[in-house]
Amino acid sequence: MATLSPERSLPLSPAARASELADTSGVASGPSRGDARRYTDLPDPFPLYLGGVLHKAVIAYETWGELNQQRDNAVLLFTGLSPSAHARSSAADPSPGWWQDMIGPGSALDTSKLFVVCVNSLGSAFGSTSPLSIDPTTDKPYRIDFPELSVEDIARGGYEVLRSLGVTRAHTVIGPSLGGIVVLAYAALFPGAARNLVSISGTAAASPFAIALRSIQREAILRDPDFKDGHYTDEHPPATGMRIARKLGMMTYRSAGEWAQRFGREPAKEDLRDGSPFGPEFAIQSYLELHARRFVRAFDPNCYLYLSRAMDRFDLARHGASIPAVLQRSGVENALVIGVESDMLFSIAEQRQLATAFTAAGVNTRFAPLDCIEGHDSFLIDIPRFGAQISAFLNEAG
Amino acid sequence: MATLSPERSLPLSPAARASELADTSGVASGPSRGDARRYTDLPDPFPLYLGGVLHKAVIAYETWGELNQQRDNAVLLFTGLSPSAHARSSAADPSPGWWQDMIGPGSALDTSKLFVVCVNSLGSAFGSTSPLSIDPTTDKPYRIDFPELSVEDIARGGYEVLRSLGVTRAHTVIGPSLGGIVVLAYAALFPGAARNLVSISGTAAASPFAIALRSIQREAILRDPDFKDGHYTDEHPPATGMRIARKLGMMTYRSAGEWAQRFGREPAKEDLRDGSPFGPEFAIQSYLELHARRFVRAFDPNCYLYLSRAMDRFDLARHGASIPAVLQRSGVENALVIGVESDMLFSIAEQRQLATAFTAAGVNTRFAPLDCIEGHDSFLIDIPRFGAQISAFLNEAG
Numbered sequence: 084m085a086t087l088s089p090e091r092s093l094p095l096s097p098a099a100r101a102s103e104l105a106d107t108s109g110v111a112s113g114p115s116r117g118d119a120r121r122y123t124d125l126p127d128p129f130p131l132y133l134g135g136v137l138h139k140a141v142i143a144y145e146t147w148g149e150l151n152q153q154r155d156n157a158v159l160l161f162t163g164l165s166p167s168a169h170a171r172s173s174a175a176d177p178s179p180g181w182w183q184d185m186i187g188p189g190s191a192l193d194t195s196k197l198f199v200v201c202v203n204s205l206g207s208a209f210g211s212t213s214p215l216s217i218d219p220t221t222d223k224p225y226r227i228d229f230p231e232l233s234v235e236d237i238a239r240g241g242y243e244v245l246r247s248l249g250v251t252r253a254h255t256v257i258g259p260s261l262g263g264i265v266v267l268a269y270a271a272l273f274p275g276a277a278r279n280l281v282s283i284s285g286t287a288a289a290s291p292f293a294i295a296l297r298s299i300q301r302e303a304i305l306r307d308p309d310f311k312d313g314h315y316t317d318e319h320p321p322a323t324g325m326r327i328a329r330k331l332g333m334m335t336y337r338s339a340g341e342w343a344q345r346f347g348r349e350p351a352k353e354d355l356r357d358g359s360p361f362g363p364e365f366a367i368q369s370y371l372e373l374h375a376r377r378f379v380r381a382f383d384p385n386c387y388l389y390l391s392r393a394m395d396r397f398d399l400a401r402h403g404a405s406i407p408a409v410l411q412r413s414g415v416e417n418a419l420v421i422g423v424e425s426d427m428l429f430s431i432a433e434q435r436q437l438a439t440a441f442t443a444a445g446v447n448t449r450f451a452p453l454d455c456i457e458g459h460d461s462f463l464i465d466i467p468r469f470g471a472q473i474s475a476f477l478n479e480a481g
Numbered sequence: 482m483a484t485l486s487p488e489r490s491l492p493l494s495p496a497a498r499a500s501e502l503a504d505t506s507g508v509a510s511g512p513s514r515g516d517a518r519r520y521t522d523l524p525d526p527f528p529l530y531l532g533g534v535l536h537k538a539v540i541a542y543e544t545w546g547e548l549n550q551q552r553d554n555a556v557l558l559f560t561g562l563s564p565s566a567h568a569r570s571s572a573a574d575p576s577p578g579w580w581q582d583m584i585g586p587g588s589a590l591d592t593s594k595l596f597v598v599c600v601n602s603l604g605s606a607f608g609s610t611s612p613l614s615i616d617p618t619t620d621k622p623y624r625i626d627f628p629e630l631s632v633e634d635i636a637r638g639g640y641e642v643l644r645s646l647g648v649t650r651a652h653t654v655i656g657p658s659l660g661g662i663v664v665l666a667y668a669a670l671f672p673g674a675a676r677n678l679v680s681i682s683g684t685a686a687a688s689p690f691a692i693a694l695r696s697i698q699r700e701a702i703l704r705d706p707d708f709k710d711g712h713y714t715d716e717h718p719p720a721t722g723m724r725i726a727r728k729l730g731m732m733t734y735r736s737a738g739e740w741a742q743r744f745g746r747e748p749a750k751e752d753l754r755d756g757s758p759f760g761p762e763f764a765i766q767s768y769l770e771l772h773a774r775r776f777v778r779a780f781d782p783n784c785y786l787y788l789s790r791a792m793d794r795f796d797l798a799r800h801g802a803s804i805p806a807v808l809q810r811s812g813v814e815n816a817l818v819i820g821v822e823s824d825m826l827f828s829i830a831e832q833r834q835l836a837t838a839f840t841a842a843g844v845n846t847r848f849a850p851l852d853c854i855e856g857h858d859s860f861l862i863d864i865p866r867f868g869a870q871i872s873a874f875l876n877e878a879g
Contacts, residue, residue, distance in 0.1 A: 227758060291744040291765035292737035298766045299728045301759055306721040308706055313758070323704040327725065330697045339690035339828060346689040348796065360625060360711070361699055361786055365793065367689035368696045388759055395763065398746065427825065430737060 119145045119175035120168060120203075120210050123247040125240065132239075135230020138219045142240040143203040143210025144168050145176075147186055148194030150248060157250045158192055159241050159277075160201040161258030161265040164390050165382055167209035170201040184466045191470035191477070197254065204261070205240040206232045206389045214313075214385035225385075227313025232389040234261075234397040238268035242276060252276055255477065259283035259462040260429070261390065264397050267437075270413035271402035279480045281419045281473060283462050284426055286433040287399040287406055287440070293428050294395045296335055300328035301391055304384050313385050321384050326375040328387065333374050338425035338458035342367060406437075410444035419476040421451045421469065426459040449476050517543045517573035518566060518601075518608050521645040523638065530637075533628020536617045540638040541601040541608025542566050543574075545584055546592030548646060555648040556590055557639050557675075558599040559656030559663040562788050563780055565607035568599040582864045589868035589875070595652065602659070603638040604630045604787045612711075612783035623783075625711025630787040632659075632795040636666035640674060650674055653875065657681035657860040658827070659788065662795050665835075668811035669800035677878045679817045679871060681860050682824055684831040685797040685804055685838070691826050692793045694733055698726035699789055702782050711783050720777045726785065727776040728769045736823035736856035740765060804835075808842035817874040819849045819867065824857040847874050 125140040145168045150157060160170060162181070171180035171187060180186070180201075188195040203211040206229070214229040245253055256277040258266045263285020270280055286293070304324030309315050349366035363369055403409035410418075418441040422434030431452050438450035451472040455461035462469050523538040543566045548555060558568060560579070569578035569585060578584070578599075586593040601609040604627070612627040643651055654675040656664045661683020668678055684691070702722030707713050747764035761767055801807035808816075816839040820832030829850050836848035849870045853859035860867050 288746060290737060291740040291746070291763065292732070294746075294763050295728070295732050295740070295765050295769060298761070298763075298769070299725060299732065302728070303701065303725055305759055306724075326704075327697060327701055330693070330700070331729070334690070334693050334697065339688060339825065342689040342693070348686060348689070348692075361703055361790060363696070365689065365692050365696075367693050371693060371696070392759060427737065 117176040117178075119173045121145070122210065123244045125212070125243050129239075131230050132233035132235035133231040137212055137230065140205070140212035140216075141210070142205060142212075142244050144200055144244050145170065145173065145180075146198065146200050147171055147173060148196070148198045150198040150250070154248075154250050155252065155278075156196060156198050156254050157245060157248065158197045158199045158255045158257060159245055159253045159269075160186075160192075160199060161237065161241055161256075161262035161269075162201065162204060162207075163258075163260035163262055164387075164394070165207075165378075167207070168201045168203040169209075170199075181463070185470055185473070191466075191473040192257075193474075193477075197477075200241075200244060200248070202241045202244050204237045204265070204390065206237065206386060206393070208383045208386045211240065213383070214389060215383050227385055227388075229385065229389060232393050233268075234264050234393050235268045235272060237261075237265050237393070238272055241265070242269065242273055245276075252278060255279040255281060255480075257281035257283070257473075258285070260285065260459065261394055263429070264394060267399050268397065268402075270415050271399060271409050274412050275414040277413070277415055279417045279419075279477070280413075280415045281421070281476065282434070282437060283421045283469070284423060284429050284434070284459055285437070286429050287437050288397065289395050290430065290433065292430075296331060296428065297391045297395055300331050301388055303327035303331075304388060310384065315384065320380065322379045325379045325382070325384055325387070329375045329378040330371040333371055335428045336458060336460040338427065338456055340425060341456045341458060344456070346370065406440040407443040410441055410446060413444075415441075415446050417447045417449075417476070417480040419449045419451065419472065421453065421462070421472055423458065423461045424452060424454045425456050426461070428459045447480075449479070515574040515576075517571045519543070520608065521642045523610070523641050527637075529628050530631035530633035531629040535610055535628065538603070538610035538614075539608075540603060540610075540642050542598055542642050543568065543571065543578075544596065544598050545569050545571060546594070546596045548596040548648070552646075552648050553650065553652055553676075554594060554596050555643060555646065555651050556595045556597045556653045556655060557643055557651045557667075558584075558590075558597060559635065559639055559654075559660035559667075560599065560602060560605075561656075561658035561660055562785075562792070563605075563776075565605070566599045566601040567607075568597070579861070583868055583871070589864075589871040590655075591872075591875075598639075598642060598646070600639045600642050602635045602663070602788065604635065604784060604791070606781045606784045609638065611781070612787060613781050625783055625786075627783065627787060630791050631666075632662050632791050633666045633670055635659075635663050635791070636670055639663070640667065640671055643674075650676060653677040653679060653878075655679035655681070655871075656683070658683065658857065659792055661827070662792060665797050666795065666800075668813050669797060669807050672810050673812040675811070675813055677815045677817075677875070678811075678813045679819070679874065680832070680835060681819045681867070682821060682827050682832070682857055683835070684827050685835050686795065687793050688828065688831065690828075694729060694826065695789045695793055698729050699786055701725035701729075702786060708782065713782065718778065719782050723777045723780070723782055723785070724773040727773045731769055731772050733826045734856060734858040736825065736854055738823060739854045739856060742854070744768065804838040805841040808839055808844060811842075813839075813844050815845045815847075815874070815878040817847045817849065817870065819851065819860070819870055821856065821859045822850060822852045823854050824859070826857045845878075847877070 120143045122141045129137040166181040169180045170182040186192045203209045208215040263282040307321035307324030310321040346367045351363040351369045420438040422431040441448040455465045518541045520539045527535040564579040567578045568580045584590045601607045606613040661680040705719035705722035708719040744765045749761040749767045818836040820829040839846040
């Protein structure tokens, strides 16, 4: 796959896009060499949480390990906002996945024992039905006429995948970032459908700071003249809006402390010092620039808007009399909540509150506040520490 | 003055703009009822730090209190990025200033004893020479052909104002935010010209996080099609870019903790729920929207770009063998460094390092880390705590 550049005018295939985004930390993940995706047809019609409906909708997923005869070793993995279902390499697609070292024989999600299923979120364009899909009622892509999407719908998409595989109760439902929110919707919507639950750097309801950040990202896209009310062309996507959204994302996915260590006040690489007025001067600007260039054509703007807004709207408390009441009803036996002290987007206070609510619900709860310096994205980088927490939890849960 | 709206098409007068921006925390400061500005002609030619030159340049300033016969009671106040020299009301301009309660008889900057001079930064359009000014060599506004601006030039502008008033050594040089950086340039450039120095929520050199934020703000303006390479019209300024820059500013001027307390997940006010796709849904979005609308036509985009980049570039260490060496040479006798724990833009670690450097330079140093929850903007809001620190410092300094 060719290196992406802002000049590239052909849209990428979903598989190429997935590969490009597999590592949201921005380390190029190498060429995609195949396609390991399978698909589950959602019930038709598929009712959405806020009242809309989808027809002939599908969820793309990938799996690693084997489902046992009792069908009680399935781990359902939800992703962050941008990755695909390609969490790990496989024979069908040997390119590294976005959580490559977390999944596999002997890894924290040990595929010699567990059957790991990663789903591409409903609304994301890496195989699942999304604003890029053809609306069978009009034979045109939904684009901005896609019905309102909720975190609850993403949870239901994963639930239907497990159901199609004959799994009625997941061994574990796990997810980081957006995935750490989706697992809570899963617990709320499907009592008894998860024995263990792992919420990583998620939240029971978005903070005003996170809503502010995401609404500014969305505004940059919505106000880009090339957005054209959602009817942009492949040749002229709202590149400025997507660039700004991505740079803001990178700014809040990491931490000021990490950047101070990593970049300090190093000058920008010469090849990015384009001589334009107010062009990049510092290495941190080059870093953001490279991420922005890679993202612009790798993620669909409408999909981004739908997924981003869904994160703002989710509120676990609305699923019952109180958050502990919702969690008690879920039937989850063991919960692990992981958060990172340097996460500015999903603060450690939010994960602590969540862990407290699980405990109040009578769930056997483990809370792991980690002092990684990589901020929100630490789960992609500090695999040893996150892996140790997940392993210990799963061993204890049995 | 009418309420600003994005539809407003007439540019504001500099005085009206100053009033609009006086309180960067966004609380409307009421109509401006006069003009208390005085002007100092800068030497012609006025050489800039990075090699450019200005002709017939001026600095606007306002004063409170009286200069004593010994001319040793002058307090030179530099502002943050957006305010004017109107720090306090006066007979000539009774509208409240941006630091209204910090200055006055009996206030922390006690005008019964001190002669307070607040300067409008060189490059800012509230009276001082800026990209909006007419270039006397072309008879056209400089706009983006304004020469490269440095924090050092802003410091020199203030120095020339004091010189024009017959003050060779300031009692105190003080500033918050950008002003907290300018005071350091002042100390580096003019040894012996300041007896006491107060740096509030500033830094000796911008962190990569702050550079990232500001470079994204600038990119939003630079890439707005209405920017037109700096030659935008009054009728069509780069409003989208300025809106996004302002919203990002507000996001980093406050703190996630303050917003959680203040807004939580309150819904947006009805009058801002415009029914557009992906329009505001939460109160925090309304808050950002109001700030953005107020800012768009109140601050000139080119001025913003020049001042913003100057903040990225400043590096106190470049003025000598080391920061302590620079500070020792400055002749400053007493220094007060104030920082706020919840400041995400200018971290408390930066102010702590600065205080340590002052101490290493043999300067009598007071470091005040405050645990205000209002983030970077705390100096505008928590007047009692900031005022107490400044009062105690000035009393001690004598």
